[in-house]
Amino acid sequence: MKFGIGPYTLQLPQGSGSTHADIYREMLDQVVLAEELGYDSASLVEHHFQADGECPSLLPTAAAMAARTSRIKIATEMYLLPLHRPVQTAEDVAVVDNIANGRFIFGVAAGYRPEEFAGHGEERSGREKRMEEQLDILIRAWTTDSFSFSGKHYQIPNTSVNPKPVQKPHPPIWFGASTKGGFRRAAKWGSALVASPRHHLNELAEHYRVYGAFLREYGRKADATPVIRQVYCAETTEKAEAESRDGIIYIQAGMYGRWAQTRPLKDDKGELVSGAGEVTFQTFRERFIIGNPEQCIREIEKYRDKIGMDYLMCMMQFPGVDSQKTVESMRLFAKEVMPHFKK
Amino acid sequence: MRFGVGPYTMQLPPGAKNTHADLYREALDQIAMAEDIGFESAWLAEHHFLADGICPSLLVTAAAMAARTKRMRIVTGMYLLPLHRPVQSAEDAAVVDNIAGGRLIFGVAAGYRPEEFAGHGEERSGREKRMEEQLDIMIQAWTKDSFSFSGKYYQVPEISVNPKPAQKPHPPIWFGASTKGGFRRAAKWGSALVASPRHHLNELKEHYKVYREFLREQNKKADEVPVIREMYCAETTAKAEAEARDGIMYLHAGMYGKWSGVRALRDDKGELVKDPAEVTFDSHRERFIIGDPDHCIREIEKYQSGIGMDHLVCWVQFPGLDPKKTEKSLRLFSKEVMPHFQKK
Numbered sequence: 001m002k003f004g005i006g007p008y009t010l011q012l013p014q015g016s017g018s019t020h021a022d023i024y025r026e027m028l029d030q031v032v033l034a035e036e037l038g039y040d041s042a043s044l045v046e047h048h049f050q051a052d053g054e055c056p057s058l059l060p061t062a063a064a065m066a067a068r069t070s071r072i073k074i075a076t077e078m079y080l081l082p083l084h085r086p087v088q089t090a091e092d093v094a095v096v097d098n099i100a101n102g103r104f105i106f107g108v109a110a111g112y113r114p115e116e117f118a119g120h121g122e123e124r125s126g127r128e129k130r131m132e133e134q135l136d137i138l139i140r141a142w143t144t145d146s147f148s149f150s151g152k153h154y155q156i157p158n159t160s161v162n163p164k165p166v167q168k169p170h171p172p173i174w175f176g177a178s179t180k181g182g183f184r185r186a187a188k189w190g191s192a193l194v195a196s197p198r199h200h201l202n203e204l205a206e207h208y209r210v211y212g213a214f215l216r217e218y219g220r221k222a223d224a225t226p227v228i229r230q231v232y233c234a235e236t237t238e239k240a241e242a243e244s245r246d247g248i249i250y251i252q253a254g255m256y257g258r259w260a261q262t263r264p265l266k267d268d269k270g271e272l273v274s275g276a277g278e279v280t281f282q283t284f285r286e287r288f289i290i291g292n293p294e295q296c297i298r299e300i301e302k303y304r305d306k307i308g309m310d311y312l313m314c315m316m317q318f319p320g321v322d323s324q325k326t327v328e329s330m331r332l333f334a335k336e337v338m339p340h341f342k343k
Numbered sequence: 344m345r346f347g348v349g350p351y352t353m354q355l356p357p358g359a360k361n362t363h364a365d366l367y368r369e370a371l372d373q374i375a376m377a378e379d380i381g382f383e384s385a386w387l388a389e390h391h392f393l394a395d396g397i398c399p400s401l402l403v404t405a406a407a408m409a410a411r412t413k414r415m416r417i418v419t420g421m422y423l424l425p426l427h428r429p430v431q432s433a434e435d436a437a438v439v440d441n442i443a444g445g446r447l448i449f450g451v452a453a454g455y456r457p458e459e460f461a462g463h464g465e466e467r468s469g470r471e472k473r474m475e476e477q478l479d480i481m482i483q484a485w486t487k488d489s490f491s492f493s494g495k496y497y498q499v500p501e502i503s504v505n506p507k508p509a510q511k512p513h514p515p516i517w518f519g520a521s522t523k524g525g526f527r528r529a530a531k532w533g534s535a536l537v538a539s540p541r542h543h544l545n546e547l548k549e550h551y552k553v554y555r556e557f558l559r560e561q562n563k564k565a566d567e568v569p570v571i572r573e574m575y576c577a578e579t580t581a582k583a584e585a586e587a588r589d590g591i592m593y594l595h596a597g598m599y600g601k602w603s604g605v606r607a608l609r610d611d612k613g614e615l616v617k618d619p620a621e622v623t624f625d626s627h628r629e630r631f632i633i634g635d636p637d638h639c640i641r642e643i644e645k646y647q648s649g650i651g652m653d654h655l656v657c658w659v660q661f662p663g664l665d666p667k668k669t670e671k672s673l674r675l676f677s678k679e680v681m682p683h684f685q686k687k
Contacts, residue, residue, distance in 0.1 A: 055438065056438065063407040118500045
């Protein structure tokens with residue numbers, strides 16, 4: 001089993017005493033520590049135009065993470081491909097992979113928030129089809145001396161993208177997806193499907209069943225079964241809950257709940273919620289890996305046994321939670337939980 | 344007088360045994376070292392689609408440079424604004440400024456190579472006008488809670504770009520320009536004009552004269568007079584020339600000479616280069632600050648008295664040159680040349 005730190009969101013709740021510069025510095029320091037503690041990767045999530053400054057610039061931030069580390073993988077979880085232009089994306093990813101000396105994992109998703117498409121001047125409709133053309137362009141840019149492309153959405157004259165990525169033929173491409181179409185695309189590209197923290201294990205079991213069937217249909221195999229969960233570890237489960245609760249609800253209600261009309265969200269009982277007001281810590285508690293080390297171990301075993309999870313992406317820095325507390329949780333988790341799965 | 348290193352271009356000449364990953368690692372190590380020995384800025388240049396892999400991703404690389412340093416300013420020199428989209432540029436530059444703890448200087452230029460515009464699906468014509476709309480958009484994005492924009496080239500619906508840059512109101516915007524229109528734009532925005540290594544001091548004198556007239560006309564003041572020069576310092580001028588010559592010619596003949604049809608290049612006598620083959624070390628020698636410490640001091644003084652230079656950006660990463668040699672040159676320069684200008 002592998003363990004990653006992140007995805008980091010780099011959100012600064014309103015009224016907080018610190019600054020974004022503080023948050024980026026603390027994040028980079030945490031990532032360096034994570035490498036020392038034996039975590040396998042550090043990752044980032046992308047959103048735009050949020051009042052709390054959630055990170056809109058994944059590849060620059062990934063480059064900073066790569067520059068401060070030497071062994072762990074650096075991953076985007078997820079880069080919202082259709083918001084960007086493919087040639088610059090190919091160039092930026094290749095440079096990040098060089099700065100990381102081949103340690104980059106390129107996680108992609110289609111995006112969904114209408115404001116993000118509008119603000120970047122891109123159409124929201126057709127984003128999945130654009131994404132496939134983009135992947136086609138990226139792979140040609142990374143693997144051929146020069147190429148041209150004439151698709152439905154993109155036309156590119158003869159172009160030679162350099163430098164090439166360090167990893168040959170190119171960095172692994174992972175998919176974030178929650179729909180049947182998304183599972184099919186992930187399988188078609190032979191990409192690992194990254195499970196979102198929005199979903200309960202019961203939903204994920206269904207997702208991986210459908211995705212597994214598509215993989216068989218396309219004759220593909222994925223290299224990992226990565227799951228993103230909010231993780232917080234303390235000496236007692238009460239303490240873990242008390243310290244992480246507000247930060248987790250900030251994300252679960254303030255983002256996934258608030259955006260539930262654009263992208264459906266289900267509570268632990270499998271009921272659709274209509275908005276942030278219906279999202280409480282108790283109604284979503286089962287999807288958080290929060291507690292003392294034994295509780296964390298039991299929760300992780302459920303994912304391993306039910307969907308074959310072999311990579312846990314631990315979202316550990318919650319908005320508004322003191323970085324020092326997160327560091328304590330990271331240390332305890334590395335000391336008491338990770339060894340159980342490395343045996 | 345301030346001293347910087349760069350612009351780093353990360354070019355790997357054909358046949359080189361090392362890799363781009365080596366170049367990036369060596370450059371990041373070199374920048375951290377340069378900070379330790381007194382250099383105050385680190386610079387990057389942007390181009391696209393070149394076989395030697397010249398760096399196409401400035402803000403990505405700038406973030407890595409920021410993460411490895413604590414005090415020095417990180418400068419894009421230059422970010423080719425019209426190749427990019429303004430909202431993402433505003434977001435990326437703001438994030439880099441946060442990673443840098445407020446040390447980003449956002450240097451911009453219009454770009455000129457037709458292939459770069461075509462490959463990115465942008466029009467080359469109208470790039471200067473687009474650039475001005477982009478700057479307008481970026482400054483609104485950086486300084487307003489939310490904004491919308493309706494211009495000739497760009498329409499942006501009401502959005503709120505966050506995080507804001509660490510610097511208030513926003514990172515300094517510097518201009519790279521070589522034309523009258525460019526000098527006027529730089530002056531209009533109150534931006535420092537960055538002197539390109541393509542130009543002889545005699546050309547720069549004329550550039551700054553025109554630019555300073557525009558500054559007066561616009562009633563603006565620029566904060567610095569930065570000049571980029573190839574710099575290489577060794578115990579003797581003969582040794583400096585021998586070690587730096589090939590790498591410098593790679594840049595001057597292989598880029599500026601080769602592209603002289605798109606963007607005019609003059610030799611030391613002021614003659615227009617008509618054939619790239621005319622570009623030799625000797626025909627462009629006067630614009631390189633290459634030599635023993637005394638020679639470097641005398642050359643720097645010419646720019647001080649000639650155009651009021653107060654920030655020398657030392658281009659030191661010559662393609663194909665062993666970074667250990669570059670480090671020696673930087674250390675000698677820091678020890679023997681820089682103190683001469685920091686006395687006062």
